[in-house]
Amino acid sequence: MSGYxxxxxxxxxxxxxxxxxxxxxxRKSHVQMTKTNGRLxxxxxxxxxxxxxxxxxxxxxxxxxxxxxDQLLSSVCGIVxxxxxxxxVRPLRARYPGEVGDVVVGRITEITGKRWKVDxxxxxxxxxxxxxxxxxxxxxxxxTNEDQxxxxxxxxxxxxxxxxxxxxxxxxxxxxxxxxxxxxxxxENGVFVRVYAALVKRCTQHFxxxxxxxxxxxxxxxxxxxxxxxxxxxNKQKSMPFYTxxxxxxxxxxxxxxxxxxxxxxxxxxxxxxxxxxxxxYPATILDVIEMSKGMESKEMTLPDITPLITxxxxxxxxxxxxxxDMEVVxxxx
Amino acid sequence: xIKISPSEKQFLIDGIKQNMRTDGRSRLDYxxxxxxxxxxxxxxxxxxxxxxxxxxxxxxVKVEIGDPDPDFPDQGRLEVRVECSPSASPEFEGRGAEExxxxxxxxxxxxxQNARTVDWASLCISPGKxxxxxxxxxxxxxxxxxxxxxxxxxxKSALFNTKVPKIEVMETSSGQTxxxxxxxxxxxxxxxxxxxxxxxxxxxxxxxxxxDPTIEEELCMESRVTIAINSKGNICSIxxxxxxxxxxxxxxxxxxQHARKIxxxxxxxxxxxxxxxxxxxxxxxxxxxx
Amino acid sequence: xxxxxxxxxxxxxxxxxxxxxxxxxxxxxxGRSLDEFRSVFMRTGMVxxxxxxxxxxxxxxxxxxxxxxxxxxxxEFSDKGMLNCDFKIASFASKQRRxxxxxxxxxxxxxxxxxxxxxxxxxxxxxxVVDVYALVLEDDGSALAAAIMCGSLALxxxxxxLYDLVGACSAIKxxxxxxxDPSSTEQKYGVGAITCAHMSNLNEITQLTEAGDVEYSTMVxxxxxxxxxxxxxxxxxxxxxxxxxxx
Numbered sequence: 001m002s003g004y005x006x007x008x009x010x011x012x013x014x015x016x017x018x019x020x021x022x023x024x025x026x027r028k029s030h031v032q033m034t035k036t037n038g039r040l041x042x043x044x045x046x047x048x049x050x051x052x053x054x055x056x057x058x059x060x061x062x063x064x065x066x067x068x069x070d071q072l073l074s075s076v077c078g079i080v081x082x083x084x085x086x087x088x089v090r091p092l093r094a095r096y097p098g099e100v101g102d103v104v105v106g107r108i109t110e111i112t113g114k115r116w117k118v119d120x121x122x123x124x125x126x127x128x129x130x131x132x133x134x135x136x137x138x139x140x141x142x143x144t145n146e147d148q149x150x151x152x153x154x155x156x157x158x159x160x161x162x163x164x165x166x167x168x169x170x171x172x173x174x175x176x177x178x179x180x181x182x183x184x185x186x187x188e189n190g191v192f193v194r195v196y197a198a199l200v201k202r203c204t205q206h207f208x209x210x211x212x213x214x215x216x217x218x219x220x221x222x223x224x225x226x227x228x229x230x231x232x233x234x235n236k237q238k239s240m241p242f243y244t245x246x247x248x249x250x251x252x253x254x255x256x257x258x259x260x261x262x263x264x265x266x267x268x269x270x271x272x273x274x275x276x277x278x279x280x281x282y283p284a285t286i287l288d289v290i291e292m293s294k295g296m297e298s299k300e301m302t303l304p305d306i307t308p309l310i311t312x313x314x315x316x317x318x319x320x321x322x323x324x325x326d327m328e329v330v331x332x333x334x
Numbered sequence: 335x336i337k338i339s340p341s342e343k344q345f346l347i348d349g350i351k352q353n354m355r356t357d358g359r360s361r362l363d364y365x366x367x368x369x370x371x372x373x374x375x376x377x378x379x380x381x382x383x384x385x386x387x388x389x390x391x392x393x394x395v396k397v398e399i400g401d402p403d404p405d406f407p408d409q410g411r412l413e414v415r416v417e418c419s420p421s422a423s424p425e426f427e428g429r430g431a432e433e434x435x436x437x438x439x440x441x442x443x444x445x446x447q448n449a450r451t452v453d454w455a456s457l458c459i460s461p462g463k464x465x466x467x468x469x470x471x472x473x474x475x476x477x478x479x480x481x482x483x484x485x486x487x488x489x490k491s492a493l494f495n496t497k498v499p500k501i502e503v504m505e506t507s508s509g510q511t512x513x514x515x516x517x518x519x520x521x522x523x524x525x526x527x528x529x530x531x532x533x534x535x536x537x538x539x540x541x542x543x544x545x546d547p548t549i550e551e552e553l554c555m556e557s558r559v560t561i562a563i564n565s566k567g568n569i570c571s572i573x574x575x576x577x578x579x580x581x582x583x584x585x586x587x588x589x590x591q592h593a594r595k596i597x598x599x600x601x602x603x604x605x606x607x608x609x610x611x612x613x614x615x616x617x618x619x620x621x622x623x624x
Numbered sequence: 625x626x627x628x629x630x631x632x633x634x635x636x637x638x639x640x641x642x643x644x645x646x647x648x649x650x651x652x653x654x655g656r657s658l659d660e661f662r663s664v665f666m667r668t669g670m671v672x673x674x675x676x677x678x679x680x681x682x683x684x685x686x687x688x689x690x691x692x693x694x695x696x697x698x699x700e701f702s703d704k705g706m707l708n709c710d711f712k713i714a715s716f717a718s719k720q721r722r723x724x725x726x727x728x729x730x731x732x733x734x735x736x737x738x739x740x741x742x743x744x745x746x747x748x749x750x751x752x753v754v755d756v757y758a759l760v761l762e763d764d765g766s767a768l769a770a771a772i773m774c775g776s777l778a779l780x781x782x783x784x785x786l787y788d789l790v791g792a793c794s795a796i797k798x799x800x801x802x803x804x805d806p807s808s809t810e811q812k813y814g815v816g817a818i819t820c821a822h823m824s825n826l827n828e829i830t831q832l833t834e835a836g837d838v839e840y841s842t843m844v845x846x847x848x849x850x851x852x853x854x855x856x857x858x859x860x861x862x863x864x865x866x867x868x869x870x871x
Contacts, residue, residue, distance in 0.1 A: 107337060158339045188341040191356050255348050265358040276387075298358030302386060303366050404720075405812065436730040444835030448815065451837065529837075559832075569843045572818070572834035575734075580742050580828025583851050587844055594840060 045074040045089060052087060061088025062097070078198075092278075096122045096197035096221035098175045102165045103206040105187070105219035106177065108155050114148055116155055118163070120221045121197055124174040132166060132178035134185070160187040162217050162225065183207065187217070189256060190227025191268050195275045197222035201282040208283045214263045218281065226267050228260045262298055266290055269301035270310075277311045279318060288314040338553045346554050350539045355551070361544045362596060365480075367487065369604065371495040371611045379496025383488040385546065388478030390422075391485050393492040394471050397499075399513060402458065402465040410457020410465045414443045416472040416485065423477055434481075437575065441482055442470065442489055444571040445531055445562040451570060452493070453526045460503060460511050468496075468525075479549040482560045486533040487604060493530060494608050497522035531564035531571070532601055534593040538579060543589060545596055557581060559589055563597030565605075641813050645798035652803060652810070659849060661805045661856065666773075666864040668781040676782025680774040682805060684764035689774035691782040694752035705749040709737035709756045711771055717763040718808065732768055739772045739792065739821035739831030745785040754784055765808040766794040772821045772831070773857060780865055788823035789861050790830055793853030795820075795846055797838060802845060804853045818846050822854035 045051060052058050055072035063076040064087055074080070078091035096104075098120075106118035109125055117125040130143050130151060155161055163177040163184050179185050200218050209215045209229050217225040256264065270289035274281050292310040293301050300306055338346075346356060353360045365386035374380040377394040384390050403411050416438040418431035426434070446452065457466040470492070472485050500516040500523060516522075537547040537555035547555060557576030564570050569590065574581070581589070642653055651657060662683035671677035674690035681687075694705060711732040715722045736758060744754070756778060758771040769792035776790040796806040796814030803810060811817060816836035822829050829851070838846070 107339070109337075156340075158337045160339050160342065186341075187339075189345055190342075191345065192342055256345070257352060261349060261352060261354050262358075265354065265356060268356060269358060299360075299363060300358075302357055304368075304387060432730065433734060436727060437734055439727065440731040444833070448836040531837075564837065568837050568839050569834070570837045572832055572843075574829070574832040575738055578742065580823060580826065580830045582827055583822075583829060583847055586829055586832070586847060590840065590843060 043080050044078065044092075045080055046077050047075055049074045051080060051089070055087075057085060059086040061086045063089030063091055090198065092198045093196050094198075096120060098122050098126075098165055098168065098173075099220070100165050100167055102220035103162065103217070104165060104177065104221040105160060105162050105192075105217055105223035105225050106221070107223075108157050108159045108161065111151050111157065114143075114151075116151070118161065118177055120175070120177075120219075121194070121223060122173075122175060122221065124172065126165075126175040126177050128163065128177040128179070132176070132180060134180055155186060160192055160225065161185060162187055162219070165220075187225050187227070189254070190225055191264055193224040193226065193268055193271050195222045195224060195271060195281060199275060199278070199281050200224070201280040203282055210263075210267070210283070210287070212263050213260060214267050216267060216283075216286070224271060224281075226264050226271075228256050228264065265298040266293065266301070269293075269298055273301055273307045273311050274314060276307050277315065279311060279314050285314040285317060288317055336549055336553070338550055342550070343554050346551060347540050350542050350544055350551075350554075355544070355548075357548065359546075361542060362592070364546045364596070364600065367484070369487065369491050369607050369611060371491050371608065377492075378498065379492045379494070381488045381491035381495055383484050383491065385478070385480060385484050388476065388548075389480060389484045390474075390476035391481065391488045392473045392475055393485070393488040394473075395492045395496045396469045396471070397466050397496065398469065399459065399464055399501075399515075400467040402462065406454075407462035408458050409454040410452075411467045412443070412447050412452075412454075412470065413467060414439050414446065414470045414472070416442065416474070418474040418477065418481075422474050426474075426477075437573075438472070438474075438481060438485060441533065441560055441562075441571065441573050442472070442485060444573065445486060445533060446470070446489070448570065451530050451564070456526070457498075459501065459513060463511060464513065466498060468493075477549065479552050480535055480546050482535045482558075483533050483546060486531070486562065487600075490527065490530045490532055490604065491608055491611075493525055494527045495612075496525050498525065529564050529566065531562040531568075532597060532604065533560050533562040533571070534597045534600065535560045536589050536593055538576070538581065543592075559586075559593075561590060561593040561597070563594055563601070565598070565601050567594055567598055569594070642809065645803075645810060645813070646801050654807060656803075658801055658803050659853070661853070662807075664857070664860055666777065666861065668777055668865065668868045674778070674782070676778045676780070676784070678774045678777035678781055680770045680777070682764075682766055682770050684762055684807075685767055685770050686761040687758060687767065687770040687774045688761060689756065689758045689771065689778040691754060691756050691775070691778040691784065693754040693782075694749040694784070695755075697751060697753050703747075703750045705744070705746040705751075706753045707737055707741040707744055707746070707756065708753050709733050709740065709758070709775065711736050711758045711760075711768075713760040713763055713767065717760050717767075732771070735768060735819070735831055735833055736772055736775060739790055740775050740779065742828070742830040743776065743786050743788050743790045743823055744779065745787060748785045754779070754782075763808065765806045765811045766819075768792070768819050768833075769794045769805075769821075772819075773861060777861055777865065781868075788825045789858050789865075790821050790823055791854035791856075791858030791861065792819065792821040792831075793850045793857060794818065795850050795853070797836075797842065797846075802842070802849055804849055816842065816846065818850060820847065820850035820854060822851050822858075824855045824858045 050071055051074055052072040056070050058072055060066050063078060064072055065075050066072055072087060074089045076089055076091040078089045081088050081090055104120045106120040108116050109119045110117040114130045116128045118128055120126045163179045166176045166178040169176050200220055200222055206218045213229045215227050215229045270286050271281055273289055274285055279285055289310050292313050349355050367383060367385045369383050371381045373382055374394050378397050379395040382392045416435050418426040418434050420427040459465050470489055474481055500521045502514045504512045506512050536543045536545060536559050538557045539555050555576060556579035560573045562570040665681040668678045670679050671690045675692055677690040679688050711729055713722060756775045758775055760767045772790055772792035780786060793804055794806055795802055795804045795818050796810055797816045798810050798814040816838040818834040821831040
């Protein structure tokens with residue numbers, strides 16, 4: 001922790017309230033953690049709370065500010081993260097901050113000129129340029145004026161899409177999206193769920209197919225799409241990228257029935273149960289909840305006294321995971 | 335404001351056709367609801383109802399002494415006002431909630447304001463001169479569909495919880511009447527609430543209808559029929575809404591029957607909940623926004 | 625200086641409740657039978673400024689209605705048109721001068737819009753609004769029903785594309801008899817006031833409101849009687865439109 005020492009060589013005073021607790025640093029996620037009664041807990045600060053007393057050396061990251069006595073204070077409620085000298089607070093219920101390369105699910109709000117505006121639960125609507133989508137049929141060519149007039153037939157207002165964060169072009173913080181891949185495009189025939197963006201855990205793969213035939217797209221922005229797994233048609237996959245509105249009109253959507261629909265409900269309710277217990281959402285935790293909920297009807301999963309029961313395994317998993325990471329840190333020579 | 339794409343809509347409608355809604359309920363399943371009473375100390379009666387932790391309404395009842403309605407001098411008076419707070423949804427800001435407020439207040443007023451729901455004559459103090467005015471003020475704190483039924487349940491619960499102070503009417507020598515309100519808080523009368531109805535809202539989606547629609551389902555519905563049922567199984571008010579489809583008269587009769595059946599079950603459930611709530615010691619309750 | 629001495633005089637509150645609503649001969653106070661309408665008068669095209677207008681008289685209930693549009697809106701893009709209704713009761717319309725009660729007007733405006741909008745082919749004018757203004761000149765019961773019919777006639781007169789005409793009818797229970805097209809006295813003391821709007825060719829109820837505690841069987845009877853009443857009225861409306869059109 002030598003990097004955090006200030007000029008007078010005094011140890012940086014990390015959050016006085018927690019000073020009796022052992023302060024650990026989870027190297028992997030850079031999350032500040034404390035150990036209370038042998039239980040690991042992430043350190044949560046509230047707005048105005050002191051993070052570092054003598055902060056002349058520290059860098060002031062997102063969610064923090066420096067006062068006139070050179071103290072570093074938190075400006076949001078969230079988890080303290082530090083990378084070397086940079087200290088930031090990741091808010092838990094704030095809007096989606098956005099990061100280039102993220103998979104996001106969004107809803108078209110407006111069509112203006114050559115761009116779509118997309119709601120992705122960020123501070124501002126993201127933009128997607130006409131030039132950053134694939135046209136119906138997957139033709140690669142320069143976009144003409146005619147294409148501009150037909151934008152509504154590609155994605156119309158209120159349509160849901162899955163896209164990738166392409167860049168952050170403006171200083172106002174708005175994001176630019178793109179769907180130039182067969183994986184991205186319009187979402188059809190499924191259920192949309194909204195959760196806190198912070199709960200969606202970053203994974204290598206945000207498209208996940210469960211072996212009971214349900215596909216989820218866990219958007220990094222907290223928007224989630226659940227649908228039936230579509231049988232992979234190799235040729236189709238290559239020649240025709242994801243649906244756009246025009247394509248969807250051509251092939252009449254198949255009606256999802258029986259077991260498939262029930263499974264989709266189950267996944268939806270599992271995700272909402274996880275959110276109600278403020279647990280991270282990723283395939284393993286979703287499966288935990290579904291496993292626990294076997295033998296009950298899917299509608300029971302939303303009952304207020306049932307949710308803590310069915311999320312028990314997921315809670316245990318998270319606790320265990322945190323302890324393991326703690327071990328690694330210790331073994332790593334602390 | 336919540337938006338929904340045509341494809342999501344189709345998915346919801348298909349689900350309703352197959353009797354499997356997106357949250358796993360069947361068409362005639364209600365969401366679990368919770369009722370709390372006696373939350374607001376400044377009122378004579380209050381209640382809060384939550385549908386599945388999502389729709390959240392608070393009703394406060396105040397009784398005051400005032401002039402009776404000149405048309406009905408020997409009865410008490412009712413004033414109902416519903417306010418959709420902008421904290422529930424940004425679309426309720428400014429004049430956005432006006433229509434919703436009007437339609438919800440009208441539904442509650444129609445439901446309550448008839449001779450047999452509350453014994454209005456018992457709220458008369460001095461005919462033509464003074465009576466109790468019952469102010470029912472409803473706040474919508476969070477809206478996730480089916481405000482109608484949530485409000486009707488909350489209103490019944492709040493009136494059940496209402497304590498009307500005991501009064502004494504005295505004739506003074508000059509022929510004037512004088513009213514003395516008892517200052518003993520334990521000296522009160524209750525309203526007769528046994529025959530106050532609750533409403534059941536049926537939403538028509540495609541050719542089917544569902545109860546207790548979520549906000550997404552409300553976006554798909556073609557028409558809505560809110561039917562108020564009392565414990566005798568009588569129909570106390572009907573309000574049809576929704577602008578994209580009419581209802582065939584024979585279908586309408588079927589809806590009435592269904593609503594009646596569901597309403598009677600709900601009423602029983604609510605009565606049990608209210609009795610339990612009444613016997614609970616509410617003074618130890620802390621933290622109302624649970 | 626003399627100031628005129630005015631004693632505040634409250635009008636004597638006399639109950640206007642008759643002892644009997646239905647006579648021994650089975651007739652109502654005004655001599656009608658239970659399912660008889662008052663004398664109906666309808667005409668169209670009396671407001672020259674409006675694109676379409678209509679006037680309906682149910683004896684002492686008088687409603688005038690005009691339709692304007694379609695006009696463009698500044699609202700969000702929508703591929704369907706919208707109907708905007710405004711229902712107003714003149715302050716001299718009833719026995720006691722009406723103080724401004726915006727709540728009731730708003731409520732009835734919504735009912736009126738719901739009743740009429742289903743009958744309008746909204747796909748025909750995207751991004752536009754049609755305005756319908758109803759003014760109740762005199763209210764002797766069943767004003768909402770009269771306003772709905774009047775609105776439907778005005779829309780037809782304005783040449784707006786409609787699926788069907790909307791007939792409307794009120795009913796109420798007095799002395800354990802159901803009567804249709806109630807007068808204001810019957811409306812005041814009756815139980816279970818119902819107003820129903822119905823498209824007779826499509827056989828669909830477009831709007832229905834009811835207030836008051838009645839048994840299920842009575843309610844079924846209510847609906848049937850109202851639907852019959854609506855049919856009668858829409859026939860009358862059709863006749864009116866046809867004759868006025870030939871003028």
